Amino acid sequence: MVICHFLSLFEVGYINFVVLFCLKMSLASLTRFLRLILTFYSTYSFSSILLSIISAGIFWKSGMSFFVVIFWFKLLSMGFIITYIDQYRKNEYLYYRNLGLSKSALWIFSLVFDFILFVSLLIGVYQLR
């Protein structure tokens, strides 16, 4: 329960950060920014969402006792995905760079978005159990 509360606070914090960030941008550039982040996220979203679903499945079966294992499983698998994209799709970073988005911005925003999906899924599963 404490973990769920902490994670919810983290989500709220991130959403606040995104809202503040977005307020500084015009609507057109904000739409473009979000579109580009989602485009980048789409390059690895399939494997990442699949991993989140598998994690949620394990969490459903095993409960809170497996939370730490699931958390590290997700974290390590994300590490592999980052390494893969960095190795095989690195040329595409220049597309985003020529549109004003750095590599670190792409990863930070898309990974946090992915993490929120993962956490939301776990919270959903926890409440359903």
Next chain:
Amino acid sequence: MKNTLEVDGVTLSYSGRMILSDIYLKCETGKITGLLGKNGQGKSCLMKMISGISNTGSKSVRFNGRTVFELTGRTDLLVYLPQFNFIPSFLTIERVFRDFCLDISEFKAFFPEVGSNSKMKISEFSGGERRLIELYVIIKSKSQFALLDEPFTHISPMQIERIKKLLILEKENKGFIISDHMFRDILDLSDSIYLLNNGKLHLTESIADLEILGYARF
């Protein structure tokens, strides 16, 4: 408005070998600056350093006399066309033009054979067509300067001629630094030519200089 890009103090060495030594380069709005050099002389390294993609070595980059330390996110100042394909292959031309805030009808008018397939994904185009799309969006992007690294690779001679016309039209709005091994096209286009040779950058006065420096025979 006339903008100026100046790069100086560029120094780069790899395992004891001096690749670039105290380079100075200048480009202005309305000017095309050609960058020539034999293979392995560091043309691409220089472009990467100017664009901020490579942070090795030392350099000073100034826009209108003001030093800019970080070019990430400054697409208003500079865009860069690398040697390799950089547009994600799953995007359509329409989508790419929307991202770069460009009018696709102009592209269709310039290159109807490619532009008419605007709903096709980038991966469905040939290497030359793909290069053409990339080159076009960089040339037309809303930036003060554009660095083009081997822009004519894979592009047919007819299309190169049209690209050259486009560059001459677009140089009214921005400055270009172009590097390519098709030096006759570069000589045709450029207002000034620099030759990179043994780590030094030479501003050439005439074609004869290129011969003297051992780059080409005419």
